[in-house]
Amino acid sequence: MSNIPNIRFKGFTDAWEQRKLGDMVSFSKGSGYSKGDLKENGTPIILYGRLYTKYETVISEVDTFADEKKGSVFSKGGEVIVPASGETAEDISIASVVEKSGILLGGDLNIITPPDEMDSAFLAISISNGKPHNDMAKMAQGKSVVHLHNSDLEKIDLPYPNYDEQRRISGFFFDLDNLITLHQRKCEQMKTLKKYMLQKMFPKNGQSVPEIRFDGFTDAWEQRKLGELSFSFEYGLNAAAKEYDGENKYIRITDIDDESHEFKQDDLTSPDTDLSVVDNYKLSEGDILFARTGASVGKSYIYKASDGLVYYAGFLIRARIKEENNPEFVYQNTLTNNYEKFIKVTSMRSGQPGVNAQEYSQFEIMIPSKAEQDKIAYCFRNLDNLITLHQGECEKLKKLKKYMLQNMFPKKG
Structure with missing residues (x-):
């Protein structure tokens, strides 16, 4: 045959x-x-x-x-x-x-x-x-x-097919697998580096300076509460989700990736409400969202303009950071062990775990000068971009592999 x-x-x-x-x-x-x-x-x-x-x-x-x-x-x-x-x-x-x-x-x-x-x-x-x-x-x-x-x-x-074609096909997939492995390995290396830097570039409990600092910064850090660094804490839009309309995006707790904390955009929805009266629920550059209830309580996300026009849903809390602080710096603090311990203790309830806006405002952060915040924020954003880059390349290669597996072998037997 x-x-x-x-x-x-x-x-x-x-x-x-x-x-x-x-x-x-x-x-x-x-x-x-x-x-x-x-x-x-x-x-x-x-x-x-x-x-x-x-x-x-x-x-x-x-x-x-x-x-x-x-x-x-x-x-x-x-x-x-x-x-x-x-x-x-x-x-x-x-x-x-x-x-x-x-x-x-x-x-x-x-x-x-x-x-x-x-x-x-x-x-x-x-x-x-x-x-x-x-x-x-x-x-x-x-x-x-x-x-x-x-x-x-x-x-x-x-x-x-004949042996020569067999070898060409297997060689192609061997090279593809090596590329996928390379990007996976690079991604894991970046994640490991970031985890290490999160431990070293923020002061440990009871200390006023981190172990690793950029040259030129020597002043002690000061302790502040998240509420002092923000000019508002607001709950999200109480509206159901509907099919994505092509422009207006809706972010819910489940739309924030558990590992990367990025906005997952593979299954977009729009808020099912009159958008002409909900401008206040649009996200702006540097807005930080916090999950306030359920198994994902404490999960955070920082809005970037590249995510598009986004409204945030009711089980999320938005913090808007004051101009004298760097929102990215504040956000990176929510990925530390210190923050994880805060959520674990604060979220304990008799029923479903939760942290409300008032409680989030009590989270204590060590703060350096704005210039040092900017340096640290830039460092971590670059690491995050590298992680996203390698993850993206890996996903592209996996999709290519799937497509080629479907098309480089006969479909009918």
Whole structure:
């Protein structure tokens, strides 16, 4: 049977072939090891759970170890492994290539050894996506634990091109995965740096100066309450949300990302009210929002003009910072351990946790001169921009990968 994908590399025009996996490869099983066998050092080992927690097409480095047992199965390099059991059919309908030889392969692994004319990485990508993946998921059997056997894998229909095209496809996705990993790693490095700087660039309890300062600043910081730094605390708009009208955005607690504290704009809404009479609920540059109730109490967000025309909802409190203070500096204080402790203590209620405007106004902040605030604010905003940049690039690459997986393999079997 022949079929052709939507997107191909130049120079490849032959139709793909399709055969049963069992007619092309050989199958075997790993040997019985479990998490209880893992040790700090020993022989490298791969257990089935790794495949659906790390999602690697090619396993290059192994950081789990065990003592060798009699009858153990070792990789020779280039095998494709598929979990034999897991919690869901989707979990186990995936595959990875074991790049190196001498790796112990655990018992709940189906092992596929492809022939010389089939690229291992291409086979793993094919199994983990598209029709072969869907067919595998249908075959997985079980209730609390689902199982997939080599006898099931034998029946999978696998479309494939010639070896050169296989290598071009697997190489493309290998490079794409490396780019995604690079941006993820950079993002984590920036997050780690920011966490460190938040601990070092604000004074610890009982101290009047931070451990790290910019050159030229030596004066002691002064303690102020958030209410002293703000000229207003106001509750948000009491209106339901409706479908986004293309201009007027509505921010609710759930629209603030739990980790980045950015305004999530992938599912926008507009306030369902007469907007001609609610100008006071429009956000302005530097406005800081606080979640006042529920599991997300204490979550904060600072408005930026790039977020567009935004109205804020009723379960949020807006603080407007006085001109003699830097709003970004104040906002970054809401990401510190000191703020987290304040919220934990202040939000305790007999029912649902909450912090009202009066209570928020009592949060104590150590304040340096405006010039030093500006320097610190600029530093952290740059870090946040770098984090957002790498996250954005990572998401773009993931979308590209998803699109290419859908279009570089035949859709019909």
